[in-house]
Amino acid sequence: MIRVLVADDSETILLLMRTRLELAGYEVETAADGQEVTELMQSGVPGELPDLLLLDAMMPRKSGIDALRELRAAGVDTPALIVSAHQDATDADAPSDLEVSGFVNKPIDFERLLDSIAELTS
Amino acid sequence: MSPSLANRLRIGFAIGFAVLTAMAVIGVGRFIQQRQDFEDAVARSYQVEMGARVRLAHGDGNRQAAEATVAAQGERREELRDQISADTRDTTLLVAAGLIAGLTGALLLFSGLIASMRRPLEELVDAAGRLAGGDRSARVQVGGLSETATLGAAFNEMADELEQEASQRDRLDRLKDEFVLTASHELRSPLTSVQGFAELLMLERDTLTPKQVETVEIILDNCRHLVRLLNDLLDLARSDAGRLAITPAPTEVGRLVDDAVRTMRAQTETANQALTQSVEADLPPIDVEADRIRQILVNLLTNAHEYSPEGASIEVTARAIDAEVEIAVTDNGPGIPESQLEHIFERFVRGDAGLTQRVGGTGLGLAISKSLVELHGGKLEVDSTPGIGSTFSFRLPASSR
Numbered sequence: 001m002i003r004v005l006v007a008d009d010s011e012t013i014l015l016l017m018r019t020r021l022e023l024a025g026y027e028v029e030t031a032a033d034g035q036e037v038t039e040l041m042q043s044g045v046p047g048e049l050p051d052l053l054l055l056d057a058m059m060p061r062k063s064g065i066d067a068l069r070e071l072r073a074a075g076v077d078t079p080a081l082i083v084s085a086h087q088d089a090t091d092a093d094a095p096s097d098l099e100v101s102g103f104v105n106k107p108i109d110f111e112r113l114l115d116s117i118a119e120l121t122s
Numbered sequence: 123m124s125p126s127l128a129n130r131l132r133i134g135f136a137i138g139f140a141v142l143t144a145m146a147v148i149g150v151g152r153f154i155q156q157r158q159d160f161e162d163a164v165a166r167s168y169q170v171e172m173g174a175r176v177r178l179a180h181g182d183g184n185r186q187a188a189e190a191t192v193a194a195q196g197e198r199r200e201e202l203r204d205q206i207s208a209d210t211r212d213t214t215l216l217v218a219a220g221l222i223a224g225l226t227g228a229l230l231l232f233s234g235l236i237a238s239m240r241r242p243l244e245e246l247v248d249a250a251g252r253l254a255g256g257d258r259s260a261r262v263q264v265g266g267l268s269e270t271a272t273l274g275a276a277f278n279e280m281a282d283e284l285e286q287e288a289s290q291r292d293r294l295d296r297l298k299d300e301f302v303l304t305a306s307h308e309l310r311s312p313l314t315s316v317q318g319f320a321e322l323l324m325l326e327r328d329t330l331t332p333k334q335v336e337t338v339e340i341i342l343d344n345c346r347h348l349v350r351l352l353n354d355l356l357d358l359a360r361s362d363a364g365r366l367a368i369t370p371a372p373t374e375v376g377r378l379v380d381d382a383v384r385t386m387r388a389q390t391e392t393a394n395q396a397l398t399q400s401v402e403a404d405l406p407p408i409d410v411e412a413d414r415i416r417q418i419l420v421n422l423l424t425n426a427h428e429y430s431p432e433g434a435s436i437e438v439t440a441r442a443i444d445a446e447v448e449i450a451v452t453d454n455g456p457g458i459p460e461s462q463l464e465h466i467f468e469r470f471v472r473g474d475a476g477l478t479q480r481v482g483g484t485g486l487g488l489a490i491s492k493s494l495v496e497l498h499g500g501k502l503e504v505d506s507t508p509g510i511g512s513t514f515s516f517r518l519p520a521s522s523r
Contacts, residue, residue: 010311016318023325085310106310107317107349 002121005040005050007031007067008083009059017054024114034062038070041078051121053080054104068098079120083108126268127235134231138224145220153213160206164199171195235267242270246277258285295362302359306352313352317345347484354486358469361493368411368497372521375408375440375447376401382419383438386427394432397423401440406520408447414494415449418502421487422451422514429512430455443517450515457508466504467492 004026006017011032018028029050031037037055044050053071055064068080079101101120104113174191177183242264252260261281264274320341327335360366379399390397408415419438426436436453458466465471470485488502495502495516506512 010315012315013311013318016315016322019322020318023322085307107314107345110318110321 001025001027002052003027003029003048003050004052004054004117004121005029005031005037006054007034007037007059007064008056009033013056020110020114021117024117026117033059034064034067037064037067038062041071041076042074050078052117053078054117055080055082057082057084065098068100072098081113081116081120127239128269130231130235130267134228134235138228138231141224141227142221145217145224149213149217149220152216153210156206156209156213160202160209163202167195167198167202238266239270242266242274246270246273249277249281253281253284258288299359299363302355306356306359309348309352313345313348317342317349320345351484351486354484354490357490358486358493361490361497366493366497368414368494370409370411370498372407373410373412373415375405375449378410378412378415378419379438379440379449381416382423385416385420386423389424390427390436393427393430393434395427395430396433396435397427397437398435399438401438402442405440405442405447408518409521410498410518414498418491418494418516419449419451421491425487425514426451426453426455426512429453442520445520446517447520448515448517450513452511452513454511457510457512458504458506459508463504463506467502 002025004021006014006021006028007030008014008017009032014030014032018030021028029040031040034055037053041049053068055068057064064082068082071078071080077099080099081102081104082100083104083106085106102116104116171192174188174195177188178185178192242262245262245264249260249262258281261278262274264270264277320338323330323338324335324342327338330338357366379401383397383399386397423436423438426434430436430453434453434455436451438449438451440447440449442448462471467488469489471488472485491514492502495518498518500516500518502514502516504512504514
């Protein structure tokens with residue numbers, strides 16, 4: 001089963017994402033901020049690590065962008081989607097060293113999101 | 123304390139008056155005195171001559187001496203007459219010289235006054251021009267007469283106030299833009315939840331009653347409306363802040379029209395409206411940001427759809443005019459009264475139909491479309507006749523690449 005790690009500081013959004021992704025057949029792990037993401041990724045058992053990261057760009061303690069920067073520096077190359085509340089964040093906004101696979105704008109168009117996830121994890 | 127113009131004029135007039143009066147008094151006094159002396163001397167001369175003539179007539183005394191006296195007195199009076207005419211001429215010249223000196227003095231005084239006003243006035247005129255032209259730092263350093271100094275000080279005070287108000291306004295504008303950006307940003311997360319959970323419900327619509335499905339559809343409709351409103355507000359705030367930017371690329375007009383028409387197709391079909399397109403063959407590409415032009419076209423089509431009755435016709439046309447491409451959206455709806463035409467591009471201004479019919483617009487679409495067209499170097503124009511229909515059109519330069 002494909003694992004997706006979702007990080008967002010809103011529990012409601014996490015619940016929404018989990019329900020929607022599980023309905024689509026994914027296994028979902030959640031994190032409340034970037035700190036939890038890096039900890040999970042670094043302490044996880046190899047082979048049981050997420051296949052995809054879905055990170056909110058703005059979170060307290062550590063943002064999705066900062067978490068991804070640390071992970072990339074540590075050699076983690078898991079594909080990552082950044083969720084942004086900016087209306088028209090585009091791939092061009094991402095620092096090139098982050099290897100962001102794409103941007104997801106809020107409110108989330110789930111059909112498009114599920115298409116992207118399927119494509120990135122196939 | 124600077125001397126005042128009024129005081130200088132007063133002093134100038136007083137001095138001038140005093141000089142001229144003094145000249146007149148001295149001149150006339152001298153003239154009268156000289157005349158008096160002359161007449162006295164002539165009288166005395168006649169007396170002496172008369173005495174000599176009496177002595178001659180009586181034959182007493184020295185006859186020769188008396189004759190000499192008569193002759194001498196005749197010469198004496200000649201001399202006196204010469205003397206008085208010379209004196210009169212001198213006095214006249216003196217008075218004339220005095221008058222000329224007085225007038226010259228007055229002239230110099232006035233030209234001095236004018237010169238002392240001219241520089242400050244020129245400086246004021248220059249500064250006022252700069253201030254009107256938007257240079258908020260325009261100030262004057264005016265001395266000289268107290269009137270111009272007061273005027274200069276008042277000008278500076280006014281300019282200070284203007285500058286303060288302008289910077290206050292700039293600050294408020296920035297705050298407003300920041301507020302809209304932040305609000306639109308912050309509202310997106312809860313909106314994501316509302317829309318997302320409503321969509322979740324719709325995924326299980328088989329388990330819902332028709333009434334519940336309708337309810338969820340209303341929630342979703344309103345979510346979409348809120349998203350549109352947020353996007354529109356954000357666009358306008360960016361436009362106001364000068365941060366609405368476009369990345370133009372050569373784009374096929376036909377595809378843009380196709381996309382917009384396809385987006386609107388379902389809605390116009392529901393209202394039984396005929397949505398057609400007529401794009402000239404071999405149109406040159408235009409340098410635009412495709413998403414933004416699509417946004418403009420969808421805005422215009424949405425208006426045509428929402429303000430026109432069921433069964434109306436809506437057409438998108440694109441044609442080449444010289445080195446430009448004109449794109450137009452025409453409907454045969456109710457049209458826009460002339461009194462409203464000049465306001466329709468303003469924010470939150472909606473046509474009468476928007477207030478009476480079920481129109482889902484935000485009242486921001488045309489304001490944004492106008493900004494977006496202008497950002498592309500064009501101008502959004504409207505042509506409408508009540509009862510006949512409306513045409514919204516804009517021209518954009520053909521791509522040079």
